[in-house]
Amino acid sequence: MTSQRFKYSYFLLIIILTGTLWAVPRYALENGSSCILCHIDPSGGGLRNDYGIAYGQDDLAAKLSKRLSSYTGIIIKHFQIGGDVRFQSVSKKKGEVPSGLSIFPMQANFQIKTEVKKLTVLAELATLQSDYGVQFRLNRKFGYVKTGIGEPSFGLKLDDHTVFTRGGNIRLIHGNHREGMPFVPALKNAPFLELGHYKGNTHYSFGMIKGYLYEKSESSYGRLEHFFSNGSLNKMIGASFFRETTAAKDLQMVNLFGGLNRGNLSWMGEVTVAENLVSDRSIASYSELTLKVKKGFTILARIDFFDESMIYTEDAIRRTTFGLNYVPLPLVDIKFQIRSTQLSGVVPSKGIEFLSQLHLWF
């Protein structure tokens, strides 16, 4: 009874609060396998499968309480229900003067999945953006065809949209035309069709999406990833492209990503080059080193970079981040980060930001 009440209180929280799906690709690297190992959606993020839930309990959390050890997801009749909620707080300090603290809900998604033989139906309600998504996926022996309303697979789908390879700074705080790639959380899901194929440890997908970044635009995208593993060393390498065409704009993006994991130490990184994002060619990169200190505790160091013109001596932004991830229990993830941003040229540093995030999932 208590367990039931616990489940439904989570459910209510999601309905009240419930954007875009985010994932932690580092977990895929540590497992030497594609996102679908843990998630229902082959593109990663959102609702977890049985393996994903067990991984959260056995490998991620510092402590597994008896109440949560029997948790296998919320399944009512023929439906599996799940959700992700993220709250973030950012405090900025310029010199000795604190310039404000903002706390905001960052993501609040509610998902429901059902299966009819080889067909998987996954629906998503993103209440923060007043958006929804639905995916009909026909599973084949070595791949899938999926269609519905959603987002394209591109690069590493990181759980921090402020990384420059994703959305970067939505509010242009450094005075540039853009401060990051276009994958901001405010983007609405759009009609898409995607084909995916698994061959050994390689997963590739191609798709088309209509009106995703710009109205009346048409896009094509593709993503390839390959995992190598010899038991102690896991390696990942991949590439993706995205091309969105409107009458006035022809945005093209190419991305390379990769990662290495040995024991508790992991490195992940990606580089995206975009044509016509601003005026000419722009570049964004992300590089992150993580060390699992003990079960449930991970420390990280990250450098991400963005230059809207690829001149490097002007308009370039580099951000250095140090952080701690703490997973006290399954279904709860807490992050603390200290970030410092440097701008190219003679522009003074923008000070230090303190960021914390609470992520609840079920």
Add this chain to the structure above:
Amino acid sequence: MKKVMIIVLFLTGFMVGQKRELKNVKVLPFKTKRELVSFMKTVVAPELGVKCNFCHNLTDYSSDEKDHKKVARQMMAMVQQSNKTMNDLNFHEISCWVCHRGNEHPEHPPKKK
């Protein structure tokens, strides 16, 4: 459009779909998904040095489409049978590791000349 999709989703769900019970588990004695996944993750995968996709179609873990899964099932039945004998002889139980030693295929002794 949104309403139609929600209705379709609910209708399909009530026809056939997700169940809490284990699906297509024929040899292993587990009663819950948790026990089954933990066993695969901590025993089978590391003892064979493989990842889940070696045997499973990751879009449907329960399907028998991959031949490796069928072989694995036979191997597990063999290990269970061996353990019955081991039990009678009062020996320790064995697992995949005894032969596989972290390899997909067990090593064989060199051929005698």
